[in-house]
Amino acid sequence: MKSKLNLFLLISFLIALTLTIWLNYQVTNRIGDxxxxxxxxxxxxxxxxxxxxxxxxxxxxxxxxxxxxxxxxxxxxxxxxxxxxxxxxxxxxxxxxxxxxxxxxxxxxxxxxxxxxxxxxxxxxxxxxxxxxxxxxxxxxxxxxxxxxxxxxxxxxxxxxxxxx
Structure with a gap:
């Protein structure tokens, strides 16, 4: 049970990190700049x-x-x-x-x-x-x-x- 929770937390962290990087890129790099x-x-x-x-x-x-x-x-x-x-x-x-x-x-x-x-x-x-x-x-x-x-x-x-x- 503990390993499933750790795996879930790791995946959640990686998704959050990926979304943060992607959003930062979207905000700082716009088409047509x-x-x-x-x-x-x-x-x-x-x-x-x-x-x-x-x-x-x-x-x-x-x-x-x-x-x-x-x-x-x-x-x-x-x-x-x-x-x-x-x-x-x-x-x-x-x-x-x-x-x-x-x-x-x-x-x-x-x-x-x-x-x-x-x-x-x-x-x-x-x-x-x-x-x-x-x-x-x-x-x-x-x-x-x-x-x-x-x-x-x-x-x-x-x-x-x-x-x-």
């Missing part, structure tokens, strides 16, 4: 808490005036750019707790949702235009300010940017 990459990221951009970067919808980080203001400020750039294909360009980046942006990652797909390679110089022009936007609001929750991720999508139809969302 934008870790600093010295080859592509600006070293002067700093996040306030590397361990706690939230999603924009969880802390209401945004651009002053919303997407409408972004469209207005990027209008000149978006009207001048022309592309060979249709599709989508998605920029994902971090708004730090001070309202500065950095750690850009770009994904491009065609209208069939297959990975696409738009002209790199035009993508860089779009990114530079986004980097020049200055009215970012850091995420807040319960009177605390947080770093957060943000996503901007550009829809391209017949070679022209037709929407930003």
């Amino acid at each position: 934008l870790a600093f990459n010295k080859e592509i990221d600006n070293s002067t951009f700093k996040v306030c808490d590397e361990e706690r970067i939230t999603q924009y919808y969880a802390t209401n980080s945004n651009y002053q005036g919303g997407k409408k203001a972004i469209k207005k400020e990027l209008k000149k750039t978006t009207e001048q750019l022309t592309f060979k294909n249709s599709g989508f360009v998605t920029f994902r980046f971090i708004i730090n707790c001070k309202g500065k942006i950095g750690r850009f990652r770009v994904k491009t797909i065609d209208s069939e949702l297959i990975e696409n390679n738009f002209e790199i110089q035009k993508i860089k022009t779009l990114q530079t235009s986004i980097e020049n936007l200055t009215k970012w609001n850091a995420g807040t929750w319960k009177d605390k300010t947080f770093d957060s991720y943000y996503v901007l999508n550009f829809k391209i139809e017949q070679g022209k940017i037709t929407d930003i969302f």
Whole structure:
């Protein structure tokens, strides 16, 4: 009887240990995290808490005036750019707790949702235009300010940017 109890306690301990390790991994490693990459990221951009970067919808980080203001400020750039294909360009980046942006990652797909390679110089022009936007609001929750991720999508139809969302 005593050996069965010891075996039960050992198995319970191992299960609890495994669950603890797994939960810790889940909390500290999220899909889509934008870790600093010295080859592509600006070293002067700093996040306030590397361990706690939230999603924009969880802390209401945004651009002053919303997407409408972004469209207005990027209008000149978006009207001048022309592309060979249709599709989508998605920029994902971090708004730090001070309202500065950095750690850009770009994904491009065609209208069939297959990975696409738009002209790199035009993508860089779009990114530079986004980097020049200055009215970012850091995420807040319960009177605390947080770093957060943000996503901007550009829809391209017949070679022209037709929407930003």
